Amino acid sequence: xxxxxxxxxxxxxxxxxxxxxxxxxxxxxxxxxxxxxxxxxxxxxxxxxxxxxxxxxxxxxxxxxxxxxxxxxxxxxxxxxxxxxxxxxxxxxxxxxxxxxxxxxxxxxxxxxxxxxxxxxxxxxxxxxxxxxxxxxxxxxxxxxxxxxxxxxxxxxxxxxxxxxxxxxxxxxxxxxxxxxxxxxxxxxxxxxxxxxxxxxxxxxxxxxxxxxxxxxxxxxxxxxxxxxxxxxxxxxxxxxx
Numbered sequence: 001x002x003x004x005x006x007x008x009x010x011x012x013x014x015x016x017x018x019x020x021x022x023x024x025x026x027x028x029x030x031x032x033x034x035x036x037x038x039x040x041x042x043x044x045x046x047x048x049x050x051x052x053x054x055x056x057x058x059x060x061x062x063x064x065x066x067x068x069x070x071x072x073x074x075x076x077x078x079x080x081x082x083x084x085x086x087x088x089x090x091x092x093x094x095x096x097x098x099x100x101x102x103x104x105x106x107x108x109x110x111x112x113x114x115x116x117x118x119x120x121x122x123x124x125x126x127x128x129x130x131x132x133x134x135x136x137x138x139x140x141x142x143x144x145x146x147x148x149x150x151x152x153x154x155x156x157x158x159x160x161x162x163x164x165x166x167x168x169x170x171x172x173x174x175x176x177x178x179x180x181x182x183x184x185x186x187x188x189x190x191x192x193x194x195x196x197x198x199x200x201x202x203x204x205x206x207x208x209x210x211x212x213x214x215x216x217x218x219x220x221x222x223x224x225x226x227x228x229x230x231x232x233x234x235x236x237x238x239x240x241x242x
Contacts (some may be wrong), residue, residue, distance in 0.1 A: 033067045034074035036051055040065060043074055045084050045095055046187070052097040067149065082187055098188055107238035111186035113178060114166065114234055115227040118214060121172035122223035130172040134215050138163035141208040158204060165211055169218070182210075207233065 040043045044050055050236070062072040076093045079085045126134070140161040144154050170179045210233045217226035 021163060037065045037067055037075035038078045039070050042079060042084060045130050048096045049064035052095055054095045056093040058092065084187060104238055106188045107234060110182060111231045111234035113182045113185065115170050115231040117178055118218055118226035118230040119223035120175060120223050121169050122218045124174050126219060128174050130168045132165055133168040137161045138212060138215060141211060145205055145208060150204065158215045170218040
């Protein structure tokens with residue numbers, strides 16, 4: 001990653017899909033392109049590609065994204081509305097810096113919300129799709145942990161598995177309001193489940209064991225116990241952040 005121009009190191013953009021003229025779609029290209037751009041920049045911020053306080057050069061960023069400055073600027077304004085970047089007149093956009101207390105507060109809020117998601121999922125029952133996603137995530141985690149040591153590829157695979165598992169619980173809670181509230185706590189570098197604080201084998205094993213217990217509690221309708229365990233699961237990660 002380039003220290004001066006991290007925008008230059010963004011992954012190559014996917015080829016934009018052409019508009020379906022025969023269907024009568026008249027939506028301008030700017031909107032979907034700005035959404036795609038926002039998704040990519042958000043991911044880069046949350047995974048630490050852009051350092052807190054870093055100034056974002058719109059020209060370099062638009063080149064890295066493969067889009068014009070109009071959707072790039074729209075994407076940055078969207079991320080400013082989410083609180084991930086700050087905008088100042090004549091200074092442009094910078095990656096927002098979050099004090100430690102704000103990150104810890106986000107973990108506390110996330111723990112409460114994801115705990116509630118577990119209870120609701122247990123009370124409302126798992127759909128086949130959610131059950132399959134959680135079981136697949138558990139199998140993927142088990143496969144990763146069969147390795148005696150964990151390398152960078154294992155980290156990437158574990159992160160994907162972790163996101164799949166937590167997303168399945170949120171979907172099973174069947175509450176759009178709750179899902180959106182959780183997303184707000186995850187859109188903060190340091191508190192997102194994209195970020196793995198510790199990647200020692202024993203730590204990952206304990207956290208994945210939590211996943212197995214959470215699944216069993218939710219599947220058997222033990223909502224209150226699942227809520228308490230999820231709170232402990234998330235707060236345990238916060239303690240590793242300090």
